[in-house]
Amino acid sequence: MMTLLQHQKSRNALLQILYVGVLLALVVTAALTARHNLQAQGILSGWSFLWKSTGWDMTFSLLPTSSSDPYWWFLLMGVLNTLFLGIIGLAFATLVGGLVGLARVSENKAARLLGTIYLEIFRNIPLIVQVFFWYALANRLPSPRQAIEAGGALLSNRGIYLPGLNIAGWSVAAGFLALAIGSALLLWLSLARRFRRVAPALRRRRASTVALVTLGTLMVLFFLGHAPDSPLLTLPELKGLNIRGGYRIQPEIYALAFAIAIYGGAYIGEIVRGGFIAVGRGQTEAAKALGLSEWQSFTRIRLPLAVRAMLPILTNQYVWLIKATTLGIVVGFADFFMVVASAITHSGQTLELIGILMAGFLIINFSLAAVMNRINRAIALKGHQNRS
């Protein structure tokens, strides 16, 4: 035994077995204790609860839900809500971040000052405080009868009412899907390595075909979704005590999206600034020496190089922002986490639901990171660096 222990290889093997074994033992003991404790409360472990009806309602869902729907449907809707809010938040945060980042690298000192003030204020206040603040503000807007009107939209404490097209919800959802597939195809066509050698004219023709087909599908979907005897455009207007018509955006959603966009925008602004700083001075000077205009040098030289420099860090920030949608629980937005939390309180299937929660976020975050890494690899300059 002692000689075995003195042998490096066997000692290493023993150490590893011990380490993994202790970890496994911890997990197994925890699971067994939990099962024992839950059985004492009369809760049976297993996945059959997923097909039971929930008995409670979701505050918001993209597709119709009711209290008689099963748990798996609610969980799926929760994931959809998280993705929905995440995509809106990411898009706006990127927009805000791009503006702030550009202002921070601008040659104009006034713009730099404005960017810096924005950044320092919103980056240094916790996101949850900002969410609480915007939500409280949204709830203190005037009641529907005294709603504020702004360009056809109505602002009230029941939400923002936007003018929109009078079409059914499913066709909007399908339209979004078509749009997403179309833009993904366009992105693929313009970025993928395999199309790099295709003649530019052919590439342009393919791209326009994709765009036209997407637009055509959208039109057809909207036409199918449009109820025949109603006007095409719907405007919000006051009827009785409430507002009818238009699209209603609930205070929970826009307060959350607003907070995520503002807070995330500050962080993304710093990433954008870092990306532009990483572009060497020599590149800009060379562009100037070649007689490119400011605009050409920006769009053809600095922006493409900066995007390549910022993409890897941006991926981490995007993953972080997707996780930030879990703050929906403080304002009552039924995101994935809130659905899981209420499912736990109602069904008691704690372990299974926590497992689903973890698996869900793992899948969302890993696929987001995989997509971003794929883009990163497609646009990376092979054998080049951002030379100064």
Next chain:
Amino acid sequence: MTAIDTGPVPLGPTQLRRLRRDYFSSPVSTLISVLCFGLLLSIGWVLFDWGVLRATFAAEARQPECQAAGGACWSVIANRWRLIFFGLYPYEEQWRSALACVAVIVTMVLSCIPVFWTGKRLTAVWALGFLTFYVLMKGGMLGLLLVREEQWGGLALTLFIFVATAIIGMPLAIAFALLRNSTLPWIAKTTGAVIDAVRSLPLISILFTFAIVLPFVLPDFVLQEKLYRVIAGSALFFAAYQAEIIRGGMQGVAKGQDEAAMSLGIPYRHRVARILLPQAFRNALPATINQFVITFMETSLVVIVGFFELLSSANAAFGTSDWTFAFVEVYVFVAFLYFIFVFGLSRYGAYLERRMATGQR
């Protein structure tokens, strides 16, 4: 000699030329400057008008007086600051809570001074600061009245969660980083899987799991108090992120350092504690400060599992019917409190980065 024409002689003082270069170099730039300054001045004026000129400061003012003045109603802070700072801590004992906060802040400031940057001194300072805080808050000894954890609240609870997270999380992070860098494949892989799993989860879900699920999972005698379970969760989350930061710092340490130490026959624990970690921490310092900043902001998430920390007590401060109108003032005040801590820390991080950049050359 013929005079060489060197172009137009610069006119006017340099100050003026610099102003022109920075703000009015082209028509577009001029427009941007005017717009930016217009925006800044108008927002600044609105805020100044609301927060100072038309604001009410008197402690006895209520809604009618405040609304007549038309500005901010700081009376709510004057009336409710004890709730915001101390939560539900017993009124007569609140001086202890205040002293405890001061102790923690002094500890934080002390550990920012380079004199204390050795493993032993840092440990001593933090252990002492934390012990002072704990004895003052909890009492039950030295003639102090016992105050249970459920009654802690406000700023003191926020600071407690932050400090405890850092104290537990930092050694855990070092252990994680070393284990993940281990040459034994199975240890490295399992630790890596644990770290990645924790990192991909939202902090809220971890806090929720630790606060609500853990009682089912653990035998009855471990971690009875909910506060300590939540701190454990928060420390685990911190450690997973910090471990990756330390690992990044370790990758920046030249391999020759470790090899040289090995060839001198220095044992593993000294190689790690005296050679690897000091350099790794030096490399990872900016990212570490940034992680502390984020951790401080994320302490506010415990509001979701039902703790009465700074944010939660702020919600309570305008929760009574005579103050519901004054939510903006309370949130501005709390945001300002967070801002002081976070901005101070991040400025300090920027200073360190500059300081180290000059030392590196």
